[in-house]
Amino acid sequence: MRRADHARWAPFGMRRADLVASTLYVAAAVAVAGSANPFWLFLLTSALITAMVAVSVGVIYDNAGLLSLCQMSFAGMGAWTVGWLNLKTSLPYLAMLPLAALVSFAVGILVGIPALRLRGLNLAVFTLVFSAAVARVVFADGFPGLIEGNRVRPPGFASSDAGFFLFCAAILGLVGLAVAVLRRSRTGRWWFSVRRSERATAAMGRSVVRTKLSAFAVSAAIAGLGGALLVALNGIVSAASFQPIESMTILTSALMFGAGHFEGALLAGLFGRLIPNFLSDLGLPQDIAPMIFAVGGVLALSQGEGGLSAALRALVSRLGRPRETPARAPVASPLPACRLTRLRGDGPMLDIRNVSVSYGAVQALDDVSLTVTEGRFVGVIGPNGAGKSTLVDVVSGFLRSNGGRVVLDGTDISSLPPRKRARLGMRRTFQQGHTPRDLTVGGYLDLACSGTGLPVEEAVSWFSLPPAPTPVAALDVGSRRILEVCGAVISRPKAVLLDEPVAGLAGHDRKRFVEALALVPVTLGTAVLLIEHDLDVVASLCDTAIVLDFGRVIAAGTPSDVLSDPDVVAAYLGRAS
Amino acid sequence: MTRPPRPAPDAVLSVEALHVDRLGQPVVRGVNLAVNAGEVTVLLGANGMGKSTLLDGISGVVPSAGGRVLLGGADITRLSRRRRVALGMAYVQQGRTVFPNLTVEENFLVAAQRPQRAFDLFPELRSRATVKAASLSGGEQQMVVLGRAVLQQPRVLLIDELSLGLAPAIVNRMLAAVADMLAEGIGVLLVEQFADRALAFGHHAAVLARGAVVLQGRADEVRSQPEQLQAAYLGETESTPDGPNGATNGQASSENKEDA
Amino acid sequence: MLTLVVAGLAAGGAYAIFGVSIVVLHRMAGVVNFSQAVVGAFGAYFAAALYDRGWNFLSAAAVGVALSVAISVAVGLLFARLFSEADGAVRTGAMIAVTVGLFAAGFRFFSDTPRSVPVILPGASFTVGGVVVTAGTIIVLLVALATVLSMGWVLSSTRVGTQVRAISELPVVAELLGVPLFARTALVWGFTGLVSAVGMIVVASNLPGSFSSLGFLIFPAMAAALIGAFRSLSLAMVGGILVGVVEAVSSYRPTWAEYRGAVPFLIALVVLLWTQRHEVWDAAR
Structure with a gap:
């Protein structure tokens, strides 16, 4: 049952669109191989190799959101490895290819480790300086075999121009397919998650470092493979092909064409090689091609992410069928009793003791203590700026408190990083929705519960979410928030912190969502700490409400008692009292 | 219970059927409002009802x-932010938007060559003139923001959540400063989540629910209709997004809210 | 050894000039300008071309500097127009695209063969402790120092500088306070363009090279900016000089000299490992 569900929205095999695209690709490759002259074959083969490096840019930038400026250095590593093996050993070329990818993969990890905590700017600068160093220290002395005149030869069956073209086309196609499958796998979906929010990724129990490292290494290996093919195409390569400026140029064309999709990478490769050729046919200098890419890259970036390929896909899906609003699942049926996994006990599940936080002169939390019992709701209310979100950050591990402890089910988790807290069963949601819009509803829920929670179909119907194959991008802000809450809940955490889950939801949607939420503690035995502005929601869900004001607990008790407390009225409703 | 805005010949700011979208979603839907010179119009409503988006618009x-948005009778709907500022609009955004790494005095210098008037309004900031805004208390930061606004010598001042996270005594200090500005003829549009205090302070009031005005009138009139206010303010209306005017289910939790 | 250190000072001063410019622009405009050195190289090469046609040095240099300023302002306004609300990755990506375009344009106009650039104060040098110090070295270091001091003064002690800092912290709030965003943006970009061009003319007369080798001064300059954590002007200057000196000293032994090109990387590595040793979360809550 679960497997079947899984296969429907995230198959590890191929989809129909994949099959169609693959067929077209194979047919085009065979047609070109059968008809093109050697000049064009050479040009198109080098276009395929460039496309391979563009695919690697797609993985690192479009999927994982990391700006790497050393992709051509990885390609150079692959080329260098093949040259060295060719000079020193008698291995067949086919055996060198995986070794070249492996070496680049390893170098990717080595470069990645110090860059783990880097993002955005620092990562771009680091990889840029790295590529300069590699170009000057490793490549400047010449590639192995360059001086000796030791040419790398493609395998016998691919020794003709057409044969080698088809060989490259096959490898590029296989890599493209593998990347497409990988993108839908958990590994790939985590890349998208880390791209949208590192915090949300860690809050789901996933190591941000590991996720980035895997993207970096996979991308390096693909680039390395490209370099290994390039040596076989040219026989001998020089350092000039792997300069930092080449890495920047390929990134620019990948940005322009949107290398996050295979067709974008292919276009980047084709135009990267064909435009200079067209220019010289027109009697124009070839070297204005990078200027064209620069303009295209800037324009593409100013139009939003994804480049040309994303725009094309949007166009195709608009033409293909009118975008209907995704149908919601039928109203949740009561959950089967067998789902009741933990009996509601009276033990304290989440115990927050004497937690304090200050930002400069502002005391955001001042000696806050509270306890949430297994299978219960505790509501936290208070005016804006009372420290509610700070409390969530401290309990989930994103902020360190000055003193105090956070105890989850008897374990002191105060010194653990967020992902470890999440793995121990301490989950949270965010005020700003952080669900990655590149995933589907089912794909996200599968990540969020890491395959250990409720079946996705059941979760979708519980929270009246759109069907599992619906892209998150098609959801409105309110539904995305419900999705995030649903993900946190179905992982069956011991405790969950919901940061204003109802905000922005109105009318019927809100009513249904609150009803679904009400079932969480009884069904899963989870302790829920609910941060909420809406007093009605707190009053209807919670047995206990706690009022924060200026970082201090000013009242605690049943919602009705607390809300009639004059101090609370003064603080929360702003009465001058 | 909605009434069209009073025809106000002396309105320094008029908002006519204004719609504002956010992230492609309509958030403010056809709001009419007026602010008179030297008076305060209070904009009330629960969180997420479109108050801040209205000010942004x-x-x-x-x-x-x-x-349309009219400033002193001139249509400014299509003008840039800076043109609006030059014509006399000042906007204090939510969340104490000081420049954190600038000193108090530098914060003032951004708005005007001579910060004297700001220090006149908040003499307590004089001794803090060379302190970085980041290390001020919340109340002092809000004073800096208001001080900057007064340096702009606006005709109309939009204030989003003056009282956010501030103790009642500090809020009173802020309101006193706003009263000083009123005395100079500045019109104020004040967004508040705390209804009672705001209604006591303002001249006119409008209550926003789901992006539309559901209750509007003189502040004391609005105050004298606690049921309407409560229903609108709690946002517990079951109405459709297109026509939320007035319809309420009237059974919001009664143990907590305004009974003034 | 001391000779090497002095030789390193000349290169280090050049790195410092561009490193400081990068820091200024990052702090004030939120963009890492990968084209800082290329923009300067445009000015220097254009000045050299005019000089070759018989212009006198000062007017050639002035026109070259003006060209760099114009390019820099154009890039700045492009960014203010298209990417003022974009996130960091998008801005960085766009900057890389612009850099690629500028490099290509430079190759087109100036080709990539090394050319001579007029030498300022030819032959002037003096000897300190047995080491010859050229006037060029002194000028490079003075330009670097003057950049740090003048930029520091403008930013901390003038109203325009205050407004520029305000824009860099909260652009929308600054605009709501009536600060002219475009004019101030153009000012910052223009200033860094000016510094880069002046720096590049001085550097190129000191360390002649091809257009791309001048443009590639960006790598050590980035390492310098990194040492300044993209915030501190004076640390970036010290960092630039440090990179230059370490590079020069690394050629002390022939076996080390091979790794000279890796010096900026190794320094960047150490700096990043140190500054990023604590877990830091991405900005959005």
Whole structure:
């Protein structure tokens, strides 16, 4: 049952669109191989190799959101490895290819480790300086075999121009397919998650470092493979092909064409090689091609992410069928009793003791203590700026408190990083929705519960979410928030912190969502700490409400008692009292 | 219970059927409002009802999706933020938007060559003139923001959540400063989540629910209709998004809210 | 050894000039300008071309500097127009695209063969402790120092500088306070363009090279900016000089000299490992 569900929205095999695209690709490759002259074959083969490096840019930038400026250095590593093996050993070329990818993969990890905590700017600068160093220290002395005149030869069956073209086309196609499958796998979906929010990724129990490292290494290996093919195409390569400026140029064309999709990478490769050729046919200098890419890259970036390929896909899906609003699942049926996994006990599940936080002169939390019992709701209310979100950050591990402890089910988790807290069963949601819009509803829920929670179909119907194959991008802000809450809940955490889950939801949607939420503690035995502005929601869900004001607990008790407390009225409703 | 805005010949700011979208979703839907010189119009409503988005639309931070904004009778709907500022609009955004790494005095210098008037309004900031805004208390930061606004010598001042996270005594200090500005003839549009205090302070009031005005009138009139206010303010209306005017289910939790 | 250190000072001063410019622009405009050195190289090469046609040095240099300023302002306004609300990755990506375009344009106009650039104060040098110090070295270091001091003064002690800092912290709020965003943006970009061009003319007369080798001064300059954590002007200057000196000293032994090109990387590595040793979360809550 679960497997079947899984296969429907995230198959590890191929989809129909994949099959169609693959067929077209194979047919085009065979047609070109059968008809093109050697000049064009050479040009198109080098276009395929460039496309391979563009695919690697797609993985690192479009999927994982990391700006790497050393992709051509990885390609150079692959080329260098093949040259060295060719000079020193008698291995067949086919055996060198995986070794070249492996070496680049390893170098990717080595470069990645110090860059783990880097993002955005620092990562771009680091990889840029790295590529300069590699170009000057490793490549400047010449590639192995360059001086000796030791040419790398493609395998016998691919020794003709057409044969080698088809060989490259096959490898590029296989890599493209593998990347497409990988993108839908958990590994790939985590890349998208880390791209949208590192915090949300860690809050789901996933190591941000590991996720980035895997993207970096996979991308390096693909680039390395490209370099290994390039040596076989040219026989001998020089350092000039792997300069930092080449890495920047390929990134620019990948940005322009949107290398996050295979067709974008292919276009980047084709135009990267064909435009200079067209220019010289027109009697124009070839070297204005990078200027064209620069303009295209800037324009593409100013139009939003994804480049040309994303725009094309949007166009195709608009033409293909009118975008209907995704149908919601039928109203949740009561959950089967067998789902009741933990009996509601009276033990304290989440115990927050004497937690304090200050930002400069502002005391955001001042000696806050509270306890949430297994299978219960505790509501936290208070005016804006009372420290509610700070409390969530401290309990989930994103902020360190000055003193105090956070105890989850008897374990002191105060010194653990967020992902470890999440793995121990301490989950949270965010005020700003952080669900990655590149995933589907089912794909996200599968990540969020890491395959250990409720079946996705059941979760979708519980929270009246759109069907599992619906892209998150098609959801409105309110539904995305419900999705995030649903993900946190179905992982069956011991405790969950919901940061204003109802905000922005109105009318019927809100009513249904609150009803679904009400079932969480009884069904899963989870302790829920609910941060909420809406007093009605707190009053209807919670047995206990706690009022924060200026970082201090000013009242605690049943919602009705607390809300009639004059101090609370003064603080929360702003009465001058 | 909605009434059209009073025809106000002396209105320094008029908002006519203004629509504002955010992230492609309509958030403010056809709001009419007026602010008179030297008076306060209070904009009430629960969180997420579109109050901040309305101010963003009026000030040009977010482009409006329909309707008009008139400043002193001139249509400014299509003008840039900076043109609006030059014509006399000042906007204090939510969350104490000081420049954190600038000193108090530098914060003032951004707005005007001579910060004297700001220090006149908040003499307590004089001794803090060379302190970085980041290390001020919340109340002092809000004073810096208000001080900057007064240096702009505006005709109309939009204030989003003056009292956010501030103790009642500090809020009173802020309101006193706003009263000083009123005395100079500045019109104020004040967004508040705390209804009682705001209604006691303001001259006119409008209550926003789901992006539309559901209750509007003189502040004391609005105050004298606690049921209407409570229903609108709690946002417990079951109405459709297109016509939320007035319809309420009237059974919001009664143990907590205004009974004034 | 001391000779090497002095030789390193000349290169280090050049790195410092561009490193400081990068820091200024990052702090004030939120963009890492990968084209800082290329923009300067445009000015220097254009000045050299005019000089070759018989212009006198000062007017050639002035026109070259003006060209760099114009390019820099154009890039700045492009960014203010298209990417003022974009996130960091998008801005960085766009900057890389612009850099690629500028490099290509430079190759087109100036080709990539090394050319001579007029030498300022030819032959002037003096000897300190047995080491010859050229006037060029002194000028490079003075330009670097003057950049740090003048930029520091403008930013901390003038109203325009205050407004520029305000824009860099909260652009929308600054605009709501009536600060002219475009004019101030153009000012910052223009200033860094000016510094880069002046720096590049001085550097190129000191360390002649091809257009791309001048443009590639960006790598050590980035390492310098990194040492300044993209915030501190004076640390970036010290960092630039440090990179230059370490590079020069690394050629002390022939076996080390091979790794000279890796010096900026190794320094960047150490700096990043140190500054990023604590877990830091991405900005959005």
